[in-house]
Amino acid sequence: MSLFDTLYTARSGMQAAQVGISVTANNTANANTEGYSRQVVDLASAGTLSTRGLLLGQGVTAGQVTRAFDAFTESRLAGERAGLSYAATLSTAYASLEALFEDGSETGLPALLSGFFDAFASLSSAPDDAAWREEALAAAGELAASFSSTAAHLGEQAELADASIATEAALATDLAVRIADLNRQIASAEAGGGDANDLRDERGRLIGELSEYVEVSVVEEGDGSVTLLVEGEALVQGANARSLVTSTDPATGLQRIYLQGDDGSRTDLTDRLRSGSIGAAIELRDERVPELLAELDQLAYDLVIAANAVHSAGYGLDGATGRDLFETPTAVDGAALGMRLSADVEGDPDALAAAADPAGLPGDGSVAAAIADLASAALVGGGETPVDALAGLVARIGSEASSAYAEAEQRQLVVDGLQAQRDATSGVSMEEEAVNLIRFQDAYEASARVLSTVQEMLDTLLQI
Amino acid sequence: MTRVTQLSRQHALLAHLRGASGRLFDAQVLAASGQQVGRPSDDPSAAGLLVRLRAEMSSRNAEVERLTLADLQMSATDAALDAATQVLTRIQEIAVQMATETLPPEDLQAAAEEVQALHDELVRIGNTEYGGRYLFAGQTYDQPAFQAEGTYVGSTSGVDLHLGDGGVVEVGTPGDGIFRGAGGGTDLFATAQDLIAALQAGDSDGVQATLDAVQEGLDQVIAARVSLGTRQDFVQSQAARSQDQADLLDADVRALSEADLTAAYTELADAQAAYEAVLQISSQALSVSVFDFLR
Structure with missing residues (x-):
């Protein structure tokens, strides 16, 4: 064992302290970086050398730089993010949908529906009164317009959802491609025995982002790469990524979403995907909005058919009969959107039929009264009054909206909880880093001191 | 930790x-x-209930408005019938006086002219207009009920007020029953004409003969007023009931939504x-x- 060996030992201490400082510096710099995992340097003694029967240490080596990371928390966080973004997408849509049915609104469908019946009740008591006739015709027109605009607004939500599917599929594909590329880099870095901590952090962050669009199952492979599965189908495998592509279904005019490989083979995911914001958009477009629209259509259809049946049997102020009040819809589907006054009565208040008998003109208001009485007739879907049916629709939108909001809130709490766990495991603590800074600085100074001591000893030796 | x-x-x-x-x-x-329930999601079941309550309230309020207008029309009808009663009472006075006293022909002629004027007044009462409606013309209330000589040209169907619960109350009774005795009553105009003819002829027996008919006519108009009054009472109490219900509903809506x-x-x-x-x-x-x- 020579003095020079001790020189090298001191050098290894200084080098290890330098690595420590550099890791601490990196941690401190990334203290606020989302998705960054705190890194730790593993110090190990450099082994021993037997010199004249003595086993003497060779100093220290900075082995690996590892990251503090909990794979379980990480994968749950990604999954819950998909759930949160699903619930948040639904919440946003419902916030817009339920705004149509605010309580007490003068221009909402509920107010206009009762206004329609009331106007015809009033007309029945003064069937020749021009002002009442104008009012009844306006009320019927406003009711039709409100049905139509409510249906249009519902349809718009479905269209917005439809449009978002294509955009988000493209963004998700972009992320999948980047993740596949990181897979390749990580596998090659780690094959050479290196650390790929930052690349892994970056990949974890991208998987989290991807999860907001669509839920993925993450399978870690032996070479450090991950396989990502969407609904059991591989989206990313090793360095290869498949694409999420959309194309318009000619039958419905709506986007269908496929998983497409390089060879052009396609798997249709439209009816299976119900997670993440893409899944929420599909669910809104294919299930939630159509169900609400169907209820609205049924109400509009039954009301129009019943009102027309009564109205066309009555007589207008001009003595003519057989005129519809509303345009007769061809089918239940689309009845609300297409609801409008019939051409026979539009712009002609005198054409409104209030009388049941031409001999009773103008004082007979029994047909107008019969139209007003439809308010309490069980005519919708075979058993509900129009007002009850509408009240049911409002309550349904309300409860669906309320559970969407509650789910979003709850999922936010779960994500917050998991994020807190992740922060506790992988986050950077300034206190720890401050301590490390002092620790490594002290170690560096001490090793330097050893170095200068050895140098003095060598000087002493040379002066002999 | x-x-x-x-x-x-x-x-x-x-x-x-x-x-x-x-x-x-x-x-x-x-x-x-x-507002406690602004958006339906604030309280879905309350939101559904509010739609029903508001519809019910609005229909009650509209009913109150219709009943109030009907009440006004019925008051006008009552006033017209009151005037008819006075006219008939005056005819009765003349008839009684002419039947019991022996008077010179010029007085009889003057009496005949007064009865003619009263007859015309009665026709005018039969054509009373209120708010653009001829009150005794039945459903064809846009046209006068009687021609000048008393022929009824109105509708034989009454004007009904339809209530929210499906009930019906007649607010405009056709005048041919009240004034012409259609359906087995006394024809007021014909009775007046008979009296005029008897007066002009100086026929005191003939005048005597009209007394019963005049009395029956008077009874007939009074009976119509009583019937009208009964219906008007119903309209007024129904209006008060509907107003009470509307107020209750309003309180419920406030309790739920505010x-x-x-x-x-x-x-x-x-x-x-x-x-x-x-x-x-x-x-x-x-x-x-x-x-x-x-x-």
């Missing part, structure tokens, strides 16, 4: 800020709108204080660093 890291602090403070500002926003909306303002303002103050506290704590917590205390 859970490690507390930079990101733990930031994320936790952010979550608290989000919570406190969300609560403050909700409290602000509640206090500003005064916020308790005291509670709302208390919550607003609470939420405001909580939000300010979180802001204060955040700014303090984030500005403290271990490095401030090292060297």
Whole structure:
């Protein structure tokens, strides 16, 4: 064992302290970086050398730089993010949908529906009164317009959802491609025995982002790469990524979403995907909005058919009969959107039929009264009054909206909880880093001191 | 022990800020709108119930309006029948006087002329107009009920008021029953004409013969007034009932939809204080660093 060996030992201490400082510096710099995992340097003694029967240490080596990371928390966080973004997408849509049915609104469908019946009740008591006739015709027109605009607004939500599917599929594909590329880099870095901590952090962050669009199952492979599965189908495998592509279904005019490989083979995911914001958009477009629209259509259809049946049997102020009040819809589907006054009565208040008998003109208001009485007739879907049916629709939108909001809130709490766990495991603590800074600085100074001591000893030796 | 890291602090403070500002926003909306059930999701079942209650309330209010207008029309009809009663009473006086006394022909002629004037007055009463409607013309109330000589040209169907519960009350009774005795009553106009003819002929027996008919006519008009009064009572009490129901419904709607303002303002103050506290704590917590205390 020579003095020079001790020189090298001191050098290894200084080098290890330098690595420590550099890791601490990196941690401190990334203290606020989302998705960054705190890194730790593993110090190990450099082994021993037997010199004249003595086993003497060779100093220290900075082995690996590892990251503090909990794979379980990480994968749950990604999954819950998909759930949160699903619930948040639904919440946003419902916030817009339920705004149509605010309580007490003068221009909402509920107010206009009762206004329609009331106007015809009033007309029945003064069937020749021009002002009442104008009012009844306006009320019927406003009711039709409100049905139509409510249906249009519902349809718009479905269209917005439809449009978002294509955009988000493209963004998700972009992320999948980047993740596949990181897979390749990580596998090659780690094959050479290196650390790929930052690349892994970056990949974890991208998987989290991807999860907001669509839920993925993450399978870690032996070479450090991950396989990502969407609904059991591989989206990313090793360095290869498949694409999420959309194309318009000619039958419905709506986007269908496929998983497409390089060879052009396609798997249709439209009816299976119900997670993440893409899944929420599909669910809104294919299930939630159509169900609400169907209820609205049924109400509009039954009301129009019943009102027309009564109205066309009555007589207008001009003595003519057989005129519809509303345009007769061809089918239940689309009845609300297409609801409008019939051409026979539009712009002609005198054409409104209030009388049941031409001999009773103008004082007979029994047909107008019969139209007003439809308010309490069980005519919708075979058993509900129009007002009850509408009240049911409002309550349904309300409860669906309320559970969407509650789910979003709850999922936010779960994500917050998991994020807190992740922060506790992988986050950077300034206190720890401050301590490390002092620790490594002290170690560096001490090793330097050893170095200068050895140098003095060598000087002493040379002066002999 | 859970490690507390930079990101733990930031994320936790952010979550608290989000919570406190969300609560403050909700409290602000509640206090500003005064509405407990603004959007259906605030209380879905109450929202559904509110749609029903508001529809019911609006229909009651509309009914009150119709009943009030009908009441006014019936009052006008009553006034017309009152006038008819007075005319008939005067005819009766003349008939009694002429039947019991022997008078010179010029007095008889004058009496005949007065009865003719009263007859015409009766026709005018039969054609009373109120709010553009001929009150005794039945459903064809846009045309006069009687021609000048007393022929009924109105409709034989009465004008009905339809109530919200499907009930019907007649507000416009055709005049041919009241004035012409259609359906087995006394024809007031014909009776007056008979009296005029008897007076002009100086036929005191003939005048005597009309006395019964005049009395029956008077009874007939009074009976019509009584019937009208009964229906008007019903209309008035129905209006009062509907108004009561509308008021009750209004109270229910308010109870369901309106916020308790005291509670709302208390919550607003609470939420405001909580939000300010979180802001204060955040700014303090984030500005403290271990490095401030090292060297």
